Amino acid sequence: MRRKTSTIYLRDVPIGSDHPIVVQSMCNTDTRNIKSTLNQINKLANAGCQIIRLAIVDDVAIKSLEEIMKQSTIPVIADIHFDYKLAIGAIKAGVDGLRLNPGNIGSEEKVIKVIEAARDRKIPIRIGVNGGSLNKKILEKYGGLCPEAMVESALENIYLLEKLNYPWMKISLKSSDVPLMLRAYEQLAKKVNYPFHIGVTEAGTEKSGLIKSAVGIGALLDKGIGDTLRVSLTADPIKEVYAGYEILKVLGLSSKGATLISCPTCGRTEINLILLAQKVEKLIERLDVPIKVAVMGCPVNGPGEAKEADIGIAGGLKQGLIFKKGKIIAKVKEEDLFDEFVKELENTVQEYKEENNESITTF
Numbered sequence: 306m307r308r309k310t311s312t313i314y315l316r317d318v319p320i321g322s323d324h325p326i327v328v329q330s331m332c333n334t335d336t337r338n339i340k341s342t343l344n345q346i347n348k349l350a351n352a353g354c355q356i357i358r359l360a361i362v363d364d365v366a367i368k369s370l371e372e373i374m375k376q377s378t379i380p381v382i383a384d385i386h387f388d389y390k391l392a393i394g395a396i397k398a399g400v401d402g403l404r405l406n407p408g409n410i411g412s413e414e415k416v417i418k419v420i421e422a423a424r425d426r427k428i429p430i431r432i433g434v435n436g437g438s439l440n441k442k443i444l445e446k447y448g449g450l451c452p453e454a455m456v457e458s459a460l461e462n463i464y465l466l467e468k469l470n471y472p473w474m475k476i477s478l479k480s481s482d483v484p485l486m487l488r489a490y491e492q493l494a495k496k497v498n499y500p501f502h503i504g505v506t507e508a509g510t511e512k513s514g515l516i517k518s519a520v521g522i523g524a525l526l527d528k529g530i531g532d533t534l535r536v537s538l539t540a541d542p543i544k545e546v547y548a549g550y551e552i553l554k555v556l557g558l559s560s561k562g563a564t565l566i567s568c569p570t571c572g573r574t575e576i577n578l579i580l581l582a583q584k585v586e587k588l589i590e591r592l593d594v595p596i597k598v599a600v601m602g603c604p605v606n607g608p609g610e611a612k613e614a615d616i617g618i619a620g621g622l623k624q625g626l627i628f629k630k631g632k633i634i635a636k637v638k639e640e641d642l643f644d645e646f647v648k649e650l651e652n653t654v655q656e657y658k659e660e661n662n663e664s665i666t667t668f
């Protein structure tokens with residue numbers, strides 16, 4: 306069951322309570338460059354990114370942010386480290402949210418100034434505790450980094466914002482150590498009801514980071530913890546967005562886009578199934594309908610093993626099958642198999658859209 310939380314709004318995107326879990330990412334452009342940053346925001350938004358975070362590094366980035374805010378189609382969060390003046394500048398530039406750690410902004414007076422600037426528009430603030438940057442006092446108290454130390458650091462910041470009567474916050478407790486991160490979120494979930502932003506920080510490359518993120522984010526979501534997420538990858542941020550939705554789809558928490566089912570291949574496989582599965586995966590990457598597409602290695606077991614697929618393809622010796630919901634609809638020569646499959650997939654998409662009254666697009 307989903308954890309009960311308060312709700313905050315990033316522009317028109319609700320976060321928390323029973324609202325759908327929100328997928329976000331972060332631009333890796335020089336955010337002082339308006340054109341390249343907006344270009345990347347648009348690409349990410351087209352891929353399904355619902356909120357974008359930008360590192361705000363100096364006054365030039367603030368100036369650019371003013372223009373970016375006029376044109377960004379999705380809510381923007383300013384990521385601020387240390388300098389409270391940049392936080393105030395981002396608020397004045399019209400930003401929709403802030404990510405900061407009040408603990409490293411400096412004195413309480415500086416935090417008060419940021420809060421006073423944010424209050425009019427109730428700009429949500431993410432308290433982003435990171436295992437790698439806990440303060441010395443807390444680390445000494447606990448004898449090093451541990452879940453309790455992360456929770457105490459978060460609570461210190463939460464209490465400060467509560468003292469200032471500022472409830473519009475969400476919390477993250479990120480670490481690259483997955484078990485540590487899991488315990489920290491679980492412990493904090495018992496103490497506060499603010500929405501959580503979840504993710505595994507410094508997770509790694511597309512290969513290792515994806516696995517680490519899927520395990521960490523997936524384990525939290527399965528416990529009902531998590532209201533917005535970012536899959537952090539050392540890769541094109543578009544991959545973060547795709548990965549975010551894949552994790553949600555695996556857990557039945559999103560139905561965005563098509564899902565691929567493919568068999569692992571075995572001694573019965575008589576075609577280059579790995580290549581075929583990659584081609585189909587690429588083909589359905591941008592499909593906007595929640596259908597299941599199967600790529601199976603043999604005609605004997607394939608259609609049956611992938612009965613739940615709306616449409617599937619099964620390879621055989623010099624020919625292949627196309628099937629829908631386990632029923633074979635065509636037998637095709639190997640050289641025509643992919644092209645025929647594309648046509649049938651288009652039909653399946655159109656049928657889905659007609660049944661659901663959605664406008665029809667072709668590939």
Ligand code: SF4
Binds near residue numbers: 568570603604
């Ligand atoms: S579908 Fe056929 S080829 Fe694929 S794993 Fe199953 S038996 Fe093997």
